[in-house]
Amino acid sequence: MYFGETEANEPEKRVTGVGGFFFKSEDPSKLKDWYKKHLGLNTDDYGCTFWWMDDKGNKASTQWSPFAADTKYFEPSQKQFMQNFRVHNLDGLLVKLKEEGVALVGEPEAYDYGKFAWILDPEGNKIELWEPVDKAFL
Template identity: 75%
Template sequence: MKKRVTGLGGFFFKTKDPDKIKEWYKNRLGLNTDQYGCTFWWKDQKGNDCSTQWSPMNEDTPYFEPSQKQFMMNFRVENLVELLKELKKEGVTIVGEIEEYEYGKFGWILDPEGNKLELWEPIDKAFLE
């Protein structure tokens, strides 16, 4: 099997007031925020454009369920379908079904402490068009 995780795709966290937090990070730390948070652009070892998303979310978001944690990490992966098959064989809890968008495929798992992790097989060029 190819590499599993190839990088950090994003960090999502709950907050009482996402807009206020985005504004604070914009004004105090210079993050180029938009309605979703901030996208950091970088190049991988092959020189491909890649992105990592930072996103504050409403404290009552159901997106992190079944985890009750205040955050969720998103990992960039290769071949999501095969990776989820392997993880299932290894006893990892899979959450929900794969979802596909123009910017990639998404799947979710739980770590041993109940943290929901988002796995993303990205299509970064969709953000650049």
């Protein structure tokens, strides 16, 4: 099956969920401690991972992470946040996005927990696209 082809006339899968919410913070450690104490988030060095089940009954995750205020990770966006979306087929989606004239940022990267690529929306917000391998975290 190629990208865009669907079973039983299902809509084309692009984004399948929120992969994470990343934002700048003056003091990420202090902020993570506050969220742990007052809201009960199970924070670690990266923030907090929320676990849930996808539509096929597989474990899936969404990451909440404060970054240092001077992080360069969100560039070229100058915004205080970056969205991360879970996607079904990153390679195929990138082909479609290029065809549609969407601005890509940098080169895709692959790790044992998934593949990543970055795009900009029309307002200059950087969006991270993630084809996850959730079982890498289990």
